[in-house]
Amino acid sequence: MDGVRLIDGPFDPWAELQRHQAERLAGEAGLGATAVFVGSMRDLNEGDAVTAMTLEHYPGMTEKHLAAILDEARGRYTLIDALIVHRVGRILPTDPIVLTAAWSAHRKDAFEACRFLMEALKSRAPFWKKETLADGGERWVEKNTPGY
Amino acid sequence: MDGVRLIDGPFDPWAELQRHQAERLAGEAGLGATAVFVGSMRDLNEGDAVTAMTLEHYPGMTEKHLAAILDEARGRYTLIDALIVHRVGRILPTDPIVLTAAWSAHRKDAFEACRFLMEALKSRAPFWKKETLADGGERWVEKNTPGY
Amino acid sequence: MSLTVRFFASLRERLGRDAVELTATDAGTVSEAWARATDGAAMPANVLAAVNQEYAAPDQPVSDGDEVAFFPPVTGG
Amino acid sequence: MSLTVRFFASLRERLGRDAVELTATDAGTVSEAWARATDGAAMPANVLAAVNQEYAAPDQPVSDGDEVAFFPPVTGG
Numbered sequence: 001m002d003g004v005r006l007i008d009g010p011f012d013p014w015a016e017l018q019r020h021q022a023e024r025l026a027g028e029a030g031l032g033a034t035a036v037f038v039g040s041m042r043d044l045n046e047g048d049a050v051t052a053m054t055l056e057h058y059p060g061m062t063e064k065h066l067a068a069i070l071d072e073a074r075g076r077y078t079l080i081d082a083l084i085v086h087r088v089g090r091i092l093p094t095d096p097i098v099l100t101a102a103w104s105a106h107r108k109d110a111f112e113a114c115r116f117l118m119e120a121l122k123s124r125a126p127f128w129k130k131e132t133l134a135d136g137g138e139r140w141v142e143k144n145t146p147g148y
Numbered sequence: 149m150d151g152v153r154l155i156d157g158p159f160d161p162w163a164e165l166q167r168h169q170a171e172r173l174a175g176e177a178g179l180g181a182t183a184v185f186v187g188s189m190r191d192l193n194e195g196d197a198v199t200a201m202t203l204e205h206y207p208g209m210t211e212k213h214l215a216a217i218l219d220e221a222r223g224r225y226t227l228i229d230a231l232i233v234h235r236v237g238r239i240l241p242t243d244p245i246v247l248t249a250a251w252s253a254h255r256k257d258a259f260e261a262c263r264f265l266m267e268a269l270k271s272r273a274p275f276w277k278k279e280t281l282a283d284g285g286e287r288w289v290e291k292n293t294p295g296y
Numbered sequence: 297m298s299l300t301v302r303f304f305a306s307l308r309e310r311l312g313r314d315a316v317e318l319t320a321t322d323a324g325t326v327s328e329a330w331a332r333a334t335d336g337a338a339m340p341a342n343v344l345a346a347v348n349q350e351y352a353a354p355d356q357p358v359s360d361g362d363e364v365a366f367f368p369p370v371t372g373g
Numbered sequence: 374m375s376l377t378v379r380f381f382a383s384l385r386e387r388l389g390r391d392a393v394e395l396t397a398t399d400a401g402t403v404s405e406a407w408a409r410a411t412d413g414a415a416m417p418a419n420v421l422a423a424v425n426q427e428y429a430a431p432d433q434p435v436s437d438g439d440e441v442a443f444f445p446p447v448t449g450g
Contacts, residue, residue, distance in 0.1 A: 013182075014162035029191035035262075036184040042253065043177035043328050055203075055372070057304050058365060059229040061349035086372065093177040098373045105190065107266060107295045114183075115259050118373060126346075127372025128305035140306040141371040147255045187450050203449070206383050208444060209426035234449065236429060246450045274423075275449025276382035288383040289448040291419075 003082055004066040006057065008089040013038045013099040016085055024081060025103060031080050033107040035114035037100045043093035045141070047096060049134040053091045058126040062086075070122040077113040079104050086127065119147050151230055152214040154205065156237040161186045161247040162169060164233055173251060180230050181255040183262035186246045191241035197282040203240045206274040210234075217268040225261040227252050232265060234275065263285070267295050297323055297360035300326035304367035307343065327354040329364045342369055374400055374437035378410035381444035396428065404431040406441045419446055 005016075017036065024032060043050055066084050073082055085099040098121065102113035122144045129141040153164075165184065173179060189199055214232050221230055233247040246269065250261035270292045277289040299318040303311055316333040326345045331337075345352045346365040358364055376395040380388055393410040401409075403422045408414075422429045423442040435441055 008290075012166070014166045015361070018160070018162045027242060029189075031188055031242070032190045034184075034186040034188070036182075037255065037259065038182040038184075040179055040182070040253065041177075042180045053341075057372070058304055058346075058349070058367070061346060064349055069371065080157075094175060094179070107185065111185065111259075111263050111295070116257060118259075122370075122373040124351075125372050126304070126367060126370050128368065129246065129371045130305070140309075140368070143369045144371050144373065147259070191402065205424075206379075206381055206426070206444070210444070211424060212426055240435070270447075270450040272428075272447065273449050274381070274444060274447050276445065277448045278382070288445070290388075291446045292448050 002067070003070045003084065004063055005083075005085045006063065007085060008087070010095055011085065011087070013085070013096050016099060017081075017101060020081075020083055020099050020101070023081050028103075030065075030105055031103055033110035035102050035104075035107070035110035036112050036119050037098075039098040039118070040137050041091050041093050042044045043130060047130075050093065050131045051134055052093075052111060052132040053092060054130045054132075055088045055097070056128045056130065057088050062126050065125050066104065066121065069117060069124065072120065073102065073113045077102070077104065077109040078106070079109060079113055082113060082117065084121065086121075086125070087128045088127075115147075122147060124136075149242060150215070151232065152211055153231075154211065154236050155233060156235070158243055158288045159235070159247075161232065161233070161244050164231075164247060168249070176228060176251075178253055179251055181252045181258035183250050183252075183255070183258035185246075185262050185266050186244050187246040187266070188244045189239050189241050193279060196279075198239075198241065198279045199282055200280040202278045202280075203234075203236045203239060203245070204276045204278065205236050210274050213273050214269065215271065217265060220268065221264050222249065223259045224264065225250070225252065225257040226254070227257060227261055228266065228277045230261060232269065234269070234273070236275075250289055263295075270295060299329055299358060299361075302363065302365040303333075304365065306368050307340075307366055311337065316350050323358055323360065325354065326356045326358060326364060329358055330366060332353075333364075337368045339366075340368075343367070344369065346358050376406055376433075376435060376438075377440045379440065379442040380410075382441065383445050384417075385449050386444055388414065400435050400437065402431065403429050403433045403435060403441060406435055409441060410441075416443075417445075420444070421446065
């Protein structure tokens with residue numbers, strides 16, 4: 001789906017942005033504002049050392065809901081382009097997990113759309129994290145915390 | 149000054165972020181959230197075609213105030229790192245002008261600090277834009293618009 | 297009619313099942329599909345449901361050929 | 374005492390001066406430094422002032438060796 005990518009393996013968010021802009025936004029001189037968020041894996045959650053994580057998703061539904069979130073952002077804000085990239089599969093501490101980006105003529109729309117994409121994704125997109133702890137045990141993350 | 153760069157010439161914000169993270173944040177596994185803003189030059193302002201821009205600054209005062217804005221962000225938000233990069237000199241449409249970035253454990257701090265950096269910079273940092281119009285005429289930009 | 301019922305993440309592991317094919321003469325609702333696919337297990341309060349990959353309420357009717365999914369609160373991003 | 378008075382951007386162009394060195398026996402204020410460095414021009418309402426690279430009010434006193442600067446609203450970013 002346009003503007004949505006799921007990646008099963010490490011990715012460099014800055015290289016993704018370079019590539020996306022070169023392919024889709026080169027010469028776009030109406031563009032004044034780009035807001036970007038990158039979420040990455042911490043080695044600590046709820047006080048426990050975490051050594052790895054597995055990201056499960058619902059193939060089909062996940063892509064569909066990420067595309068719907070992009071559409072909703074395009075309806076709420078005046079955007080030139082928007083992008084969501086999300087990891088699936090096995091993830092290690094410091095790895096980027098998610099990238100959201102919004103391109104607009106003006107900074108208010110870019111900032112707010114980028115944050116909207118993240119909050120909508122966190123609350124609605126079907127992904128589930130299972131953590132591997134330092135002692136080898138595993139546990140599912142139970143819920144996301146609100147971001148506002 | 150730490151975390152502040154003025155650049156007289158084009159720069160690639162994504163390459164700056166790659167470099168900054170490699171130099172200062174490699175292996176930082178407490179980092180969960182990176183929020184970034186890039187402002188770039190539009191070819192239209194107040195209804196007129198703009199072909200180039202010159203960014204004047206106050207050497208010394210500009211760097212000092214950008215560093216103070218970074219310090220204020222570090223006081224208001226819980227941050228791991230923060231960065232401001234700003235162009236000076238001659239700028240062409242589509243060129244990036246400014247990059248602000250905030251790194252934190254959590255997304256709320258990163259988002260809000262990144263936006264704070266931009267709004268503080270727009271309202272306080274001594275920079276002045278002079279536009280070159282399509283007919284060769286020049287004019288100073290009179291004021292920045294609010295971003296909230 | 298037939299329904300596919302799928303489970304994800306901790307729910308899949310807890311129930312020990314990934315997908316169940318149901319066949320029946322009447323269609324029923326999302327919560328009836330849950331009851332039949334789990335052999336009558338109680339539905340945890342925080343379970344989310346989807347019909348054909350759209351979020352659905354427990355009393356939403358299901359139709360022949362639908363894919364019904366159950367999963368815990370989402371934790372992406 | 375001596376003061377350096379600097380002008381930036383549109384103000385520099387309008388006044389036709391970049392920097393003025395003032396020497397005098399008393400120190401005075403920011404607005405007095407403006408008056409002397411501009412030969413008594415009226416100060417536009419939106420002019421910003423700095424003393425030693427910190428923002429300053431028009432009635433702020435200045436001291437020997439200070440750098441006083443005047444400029445229009447900032448338009449960076």
